[in-house]
Amino acid sequence: xxxxxxxxxxxxxxxxxxxxxxxxxxxxxxxxxxxxxxxxxxxxxxxxxxxxxxxxxxxxxxxxxxxxxxxxxxxxxxxxxxxxxxxxxxxxxxxxxxxxxxxxxxxxxxxxxxxxxxxxxxxxxxxxxxxxxxxxxxxxxxxxxxxxxxxxxxxxxxxxxxxxxxxxxxxxxxxxxxxxxxxxxxxxxxxxxxxxxxxxxxxxxxxxxxxxxxxxxxxxxxxxxxxxxxxxxxxxxxxxxxxxxxxxxxxxxxxxxxxxxxxxxxxxxxxxxxxxxxxxxxxxxxxxxxxxxxxxxxxxxxxxxxxxxxxxxxxxxxxxxxxxxxxxxxxxxxxxxxxxxxxxxxxxxxxxxxxxxxxxxxxxxxxxxxxxxxxxxxxxxxxxxxxxxxxxxxxxxxxxxxxxxxxxxxxxxxxxxxxxxxxxxxxxxxxxxxxxx
Amino acid sequence: xxxxxxxxxxxxxxxxxxxxxxxxxxxxxxxxxxxxxxxxxxxxxxxxxxxxxxxxxxxxxxxxxxxxxxxxxxxxxxxxxxxxxxxxxxxxxxxxxxxxxxxxxxxxxxxxxxxxxxxxxxxxxxxxxxxxxxxxxxxxxxxxxxxxxxxxxxxxxxxxxxxxxxxxxxxxxxxxxxxxxxxxxxxxxxxxxxxxxxxxxxxxxxxxxxxxxxxxxxxxxxxxxxxxxxxxxxxxxxxxxxxxxxxxxxxxxxxxxxxxxxxxxxxxxxxxxxxxxxxxxxxxxxxxxxxxxxxxxxxxxxxxxxxxxxxxxxxxxxxxxxxxxxxxxxxxxxxxxxxxxxxxxxxxxxxxxxxxxxxxxxxxxxxxxxxxxxxxxxxxxxxxxxxxxxxxxxxxxxxxxxxxxxxxxxxxxxxxxxxxxxxxxxxxxxxxxxxxx
Numbered sequence: 001x002x003x004x005x006x007x008x009x010x011x012x013x014x015x016x017x018x019x020x021x022x023x024x025x026x027x028x029x030x031x032x033x034x035x036x037x038x039x040x041x042x043x044x045x046x047x048x049x050x051x052x053x054x055x056x057x058x059x060x061x062x063x064x065x066x067x068x069x070x071x072x073x074x075x076x077x078x079x080x081x082x083x084x085x086x087x088x089x090x091x092x093x094x095x096x097x098x099x100x101x102x103x104x105x106x107x108x109x110x111x112x113x114x115x116x117x118x119x120x121x122x123x124x125x126x127x128x129x130x131x132x133x134x135x136x137x138x139x140x141x142x143x144x145x146x147x148x149x150x151x152x153x154x155x156x157x158x159x160x161x162x163x164x165x166x167x168x169x170x171x172x173x174x175x176x177x178x179x180x181x182x183x184x185x186x187x188x189x190x191x192x193x194x195x196x197x198x199x200x201x202x203x204x205x206x207x208x209x210x211x212x213x214x215x216x217x218x219x220x221x222x223x224x225x226x227x228x229x230x231x232x233x234x235x236x237x238x239x240x241x242x243x244x245x246x247x248x249x250x251x252x253x254x255x256x257x258x259x260x261x262x263x264x265x266x267x268x269x270x271x272x273x274x275x276x277x278x279x280x281x282x283x284x285x286x287x288x289x290x291x292x293x294x295x296x297x298x299x300x301x302x303x304x305x306x307x308x309x310x311x312x313x314x315x316x317x318x319x320x321x322x323x324x325x326x327x328x329x330x331x332x333x334x335x336x337x338x339x340x341x342x343x344x345x346x347x348x349x350x351x352x353x354x355x356x357x358x359x360x361x362x363x364x365x366x367x368x369x370x371x372x373x374x375x376x377x378x379x380x381x382x383x384x385x386x387x388x389x390x391x392x393x394x395x396x397x398x399x400x401x402x403x404x405x406x407x408x409x410x411x412x413x414x415x416x417x418x419x420x421x422x423x424x425x426x427x428x429x430x431x432x433x434x435x436x437x
Numbered sequence: 438x439x440x441x442x443x444x445x446x447x448x449x450x451x452x453x454x455x456x457x458x459x460x461x462x463x464x465x466x467x468x469x470x471x472x473x474x475x476x477x478x479x480x481x482x483x484x485x486x487x488x489x490x491x492x493x494x495x496x497x498x499x500x501x502x503x504x505x506x507x508x509x510x511x512x513x514x515x516x517x518x519x520x521x522x523x524x525x526x527x528x529x530x531x532x533x534x535x536x537x538x539x540x541x542x543x544x545x546x547x548x549x550x551x552x553x554x555x556x557x558x559x560x561x562x563x564x565x566x567x568x569x570x571x572x573x574x575x576x577x578x579x580x581x582x583x584x585x586x587x588x589x590x591x592x593x594x595x596x597x598x599x600x601x602x603x604x605x606x607x608x609x610x611x612x613x614x615x616x617x618x619x620x621x622x623x624x625x626x627x628x629x630x631x632x633x634x635x636x637x638x639x640x641x642x643x644x645x646x647x648x649x650x651x652x653x654x655x656x657x658x659x660x661x662x663x664x665x666x667x668x669x670x671x672x673x674x675x676x677x678x679x680x681x682x683x684x685x686x687x688x689x690x691x692x693x694x695x696x697x698x699x700x701x702x703x704x705x706x707x708x709x710x711x712x713x714x715x716x717x718x719x720x721x722x723x724x725x726x727x728x729x730x731x732x733x734x735x736x737x738x739x740x741x742x743x744x745x746x747x748x749x750x751x752x753x754x755x756x757x758x759x760x761x762x763x764x765x766x767x768x769x770x771x772x773x774x775x776x777x778x779x780x781x782x783x784x785x786x787x788x789x790x791x792x793x794x795x796x797x798x799x800x801x802x803x804x805x806x807x808x809x810x811x812x813x814x815x816x817x818x819x820x821x822x823x824x825x826x827x828x829x830x831x832x833x834x835x836x837x838x839x840x841x842x843x844x845x846x847x848x849x850x851x852x853x854x855x856x857x858x859x860x861x862x863x864x865x866x867x868x869x870x871x872x873x874x
Contacts, residue, residue: 069817069826075764106809276756277825279764306825307810316753319713327512327716372542372853373744376860379868380506388714388743389506393830416809423813431816 001026001038002402007046007366009033010382012053012340012355016333018382023051025362028175028401033358044404049366049396050382052336053355054113055310056343057298059210059248059269062127062140063088063096063120064301065103066427070437071303076216076278083436084303088120088143089151090433095426096126101419104134106308108406108414110392112136113363113399116246116269116298116347118143118183118210121152121159128170131178135405135413137363139208139347141183142166146194156194160201167207176352177401181208181246186215187223187234199239208244208347211235214257215249216280232257232266241266244348248300249274250288251281262293267346270338272316273307274300285317286325289334296343297335311392314339318387332383366397438463438475439839444483444803446470447819449490449778449792453770455819460488462799465612465838470795481841486803486833487819489773490792491550492747493780494735496647496685496706499564499577500525500533500557501738502540503864507874508740513653513715520873521740525557525580526588527870532863533563538856541571543745545843545851547829549573550800550836553683553706553735553784555580555620555647558589558596565607568615572842572850574800576645576784578620579603583631593631597638604644613789614838618645618683623652624660624671636676645681645784648672651694652686653717669694669703678703681785685737686711687725688718699730704783707775709753710744711737722754723762726771733780734772748829751776755824769820803834 002025011017011033024032024040032038064084071083091099096119107115117140119127124142131138142163146156154162167180182198184190190198202209213231214220220231227234232253235241241264248269253261261268270285288295297317299308314335321330344354353363367390369377374389398406405413431437439462448454448470461469461477469475501521508520528536533556544552554577556564561579568575579600583593591599604617619635621627627635639646650668651657657668664671669690672678678701685706690698698705707722725732734754736745751772758767781791790800804827806814811826835843842850868874 066813068811068813069821072818072821072825073765073768078764102809102812109809273756276759277764279759281760306821307828309810309828319710322713322716323718327516327714328510331510372539372546372857373746374505375539375857376503376505376864378861378864379874381509384506384509384743388509391744391746391828391830393828420809420812424815427813427815437816 001040002042002044003040004044004046004051007049007051008382009356010050010052010386011357012337013357023356023364025402028361030356030358030360030362033356044397046366048369050369050386051356051364051366052386053340053353054363054365054398054400055111055339056114056296056347056354057107057112057310058116058246058267058296058343058347059271059298059300060103060115060117060308061301062100062103062117063091064099064303066095066099066423066430068302068306075218076280077218079278079304085152086434086436087430090430091120091123093123093126095430096120096123097130098419098422098426100127100130101134101414102423103302103308104130104136105411105414105416105419108136108398108411109395110309110311111365111367111395111398112310113365114138114343114347114349114353116181116210121145121154124166128166128178132173133413135400135403137177137353137400139179139181141181141210144182144184144194144198145189146191147189149189156191156197160194160197164201167205171207181210183210186212186219187227187231188219192238195238195240199242202243208246209240210246211248213247213250214252216278217252220252230254230257232260236260246346249280249283251275251283258291258293262291265294268293268295270295270297270317271300272313272320274304277304282320282324284324286321286329294342294346295338296346297339309392310339311390314387332381332387335387336383362402363400365395365399368394368396438477439479439481440477441481441483441488444486444488445819446793447487447489447823448794449774450794460793460801462839465798467793467795467797467799470793481834483803485806487806487823488793488801488803489823490777490790491800491802491835491837492548492776493551493733493784493791494544494549494747495553495683495704495733495780495784496708496735496737497540497552497554497745498738499537499540499554500528501536501740503532503536503860503867505739505743512655513717514655516715516741522589523871523873524867527867528557528560529866530560530563532867533557533560534567535856535859535863537564537567538571538851539860540739540745541567541573542848542851542853542856545573545835545848546832547746547748548802548804548832548835549747550802551575551780551784551786551790553618553647558582558591561603565603565615569610570850572837572840574614574790574837576616576618578618578647581619581621581631581635582626583628584626586626593628593634597631597634601638604642608644618647620647623649624664624668629675632675632677636679639680645683646677647683648685650684650687651689653715654689657689667691667694669697673697683783686717686720688712688720695728695730699728702731705730705732707732707734707754708737709750709757711741714741719757719761721761723758723766731779731783732775733783734776746829747776748827751824769818769824772824773820799839800837802832802836805831805833
């Protein structure tokens with residue numbers, strides 16, 4: 001039994017309770033909140049800390065962590081074609097493995113406990129080994145790309161087969177901590193045959209489908225030219241909206257497409273830094289919110305951000321709406337809800353995680369209030385403090401399923417120095433093969 | 438003599454040299470860069486660190502640091518009228534003093550070495566004492582507001598007289614480290630009589646004038662209604678463009694007003710977080726850049742941000758331009774230039790600070806490359822790393838005029854715990870008097 005004592009608990013429960021209370025964890029579950037007569041095996045001191053649900057980032061690419069800083073100042077399609085695809089194509093098992101480890105190290109340090117991850121076409125097994133060993137909660141999948149392409153391409157059949165083999169091996173691992181998600185890249189990389197097969201297999205196996213949609217105007221135009229349909233209309237026509245579809249970005253979705261999103265409960269993922277850096281635009285998440293569309297907030301991959309920092313994304317998500325929709329749009333509490341419970345909900349995990357409530361799994365973080373950037377705190381609102389003031393280095397503890405993975409500047413499941421050393425070797429190897437520099 | 442050894446020096450000199458070299462500091466000056474046969478009294482180890490000029494933030498309000506988190510979700514004019522002015526009017530000498538100390542603590546920890554600071558109407562002496570004692574470089578001034586207002590207002594004559602008395606007391610203090618800047622708040626708070634007097638006195642005494650201009654559309658409309666002129670046209674008509682004018686924000690300056698800005702070398706200050714949070718908009722700094730307009734980058738005050746973090750502002754300044762002007766707008770190097778040398782230049786301090794060059798004062802910072810969020814570094818560009826990846830907690834040392842003010846998580850001129858304790862007491866006192874909660 002673990003007792004987290006002395007902290008201020010931002011529960012994110014339906015009543016939005018913020019309480020000065022102990023949180024008790026037995027095995028992987030939250031078993032009690034408040035005073036209790038029991039004795040814990042481990043007591044974690046949380047004085048001057050907020051205790052809150054871990055951040056959920058439902059759109060990352062761990063295989064790209066090695067490419068950090070190697071794709072600056074390019075718009076989406078140029079960035080993909082001249083940097084990301086050649087680099088992804090040059091990956092090997094070990095480089096995918098260490099890229100995932102490096103990304104997970106950054107995510108755990110900055111308070112993210114759950115991710116939806118899109119890997120590349122090959123060597124996805126490397127990422128699953130890293131995810132399994134690290135203790136983070138993840139839904140991951142190999143990227144599906146069967147439209148002929150000189151570098152990154154697979155025949156339809158074998159692409160799907162490898163996905164299903166990976167799903168058979170990893171879906172449900174460690175009592176469901178790891179799941180498989182089918183990951184067709186986006187409309188331009190995937191044939192309609194494969195889209196239809198993905199929809200079918202996802203339905204049969206109850207798997208999430210994870211893709212990109214309406215990220216940039218140029219992409220929307222190319223999809224319209226190639227498929228004769230707007231991106232969400234195309235996914236709808238292919239049958240993807242029958243199951244649980246996660247669509248990243250959605251910056252340029254039309255009103256009509258947003259109706260489909262809402263009616264078929266598609267989960268959107270807002271990636272504010274990435275949308276700015278790749279010159280894509282600003283997604284109208286205030287409108288999504290008003291229309292009852294479910295969405296999460298995420299950092300995307302390292303080379304379009306260049307960090308994987310959920311706190312940075314929350315702050316930006318809130319701030320960016322205000323010039324467009326007024327100072328009262330995307331209030332701090334709403335923003336934190338989307339970054340925790342909202343992300344869990346679109347992933348179908350809201351019965352297990354996303355808030356601090358008895359019976360849920362203990363995916364939670366501690367955030368220090370001690371920094372001068374939080375002072376004075378006398379009249380502070382906790383949500384405002386978390387969204388506008390907190391920095392990811394305020395995170396002092398990260399726990400997934402009752403297991404402490406990061407505490408007091410130390411990662412407990414990853415040898416950080418070793419990972420960094422291996423990452424350096426791996427990116428040299430991958431960049432040499434990609435031959436783009 | 439101080440020797441900073443083993444670091445990578447991002448000089449920001451005219452050739453943009455980035456060198457692996459030692460920096461030697463004698464008294465307050467940089468006296469040598471590179472190997473030298475001399476022996477230093479103090480050796481600072483900078484392995485795995487960047488050494489770069491300290492950030493210059495040419496628009497802050499230290500007197501508002503106490504109000505952090507007390508003005509969320511309001512647009513500019515409501516924010517001023519319902520929160521900031523009542524709170525400023527309730528300040529006393531001690532609360533102004535500790536508000537400045539708290540702000541300076543945050544600024545030094547996050548690598549800012551020079552500020553242009555606008556205080557409130559009264560008790561500005563409190564801020565000057567804090568500035569003087571802390572070691573930070575600052576141009577500061579009391580806020581001028583002589584348009585009749587129930588809370589924050591002074592007769593024209595006494596407002597100006599107190600400013601000039603403060604200037605006489607503080608301008609040039611500590612060999613010019615502290616300067617006085619006349620600070621008329623903005624068009625709507627200042628009578629035309631006072632604008633003309635300010636222009637005259639600034640010219641006579643060679644003082645900077647620090648004000649706000651074209652921050653929000655509503656403000657521009659009100660200025661047009663009251664003065665019959667657009668904000669910059671009004672300042673021009675009042676004679677302010679004859680001297681060194683610092684105008685914060687400029688989000689809504691028209692093409693015609695920008696011509697005046699360029700022709701009369703007005704210094705603009707971009708405050709990206711503040712402009713988003715108060716729903717003002719996004720300033721077109723790419724256009725400013727193209728037109729040869731000089732500008733700095735700054736955090737504004739704590740209640741409209743809610744941090745004073747120059748790294749956050751740099752990152753945001755770069756990212757926000759890209760959806761508007763393309764992925765290649767506001768490159769990382771350009772952004773860092775504006776946040777260091779650019780700020781120094783508009784303040785007329787570019788002969789003394791803003792780059793690491795022999796003969797300049799030693800205002801510099803060290804930024805650690807060690808965090809996982811910087812890895813792998815094999816193919817990283819240093820400017821990209823500083824602008825897109827670095828966090829303010831990567832700052833490991835802050836030096837102003839050759840004096841170490843912050844090192845290894847410790848402020849050397851401020852007793853942080855005492856400041857935080859006093860800040861809490863002060864904001865209770867001020868909020869009680871303001872009676873707005």
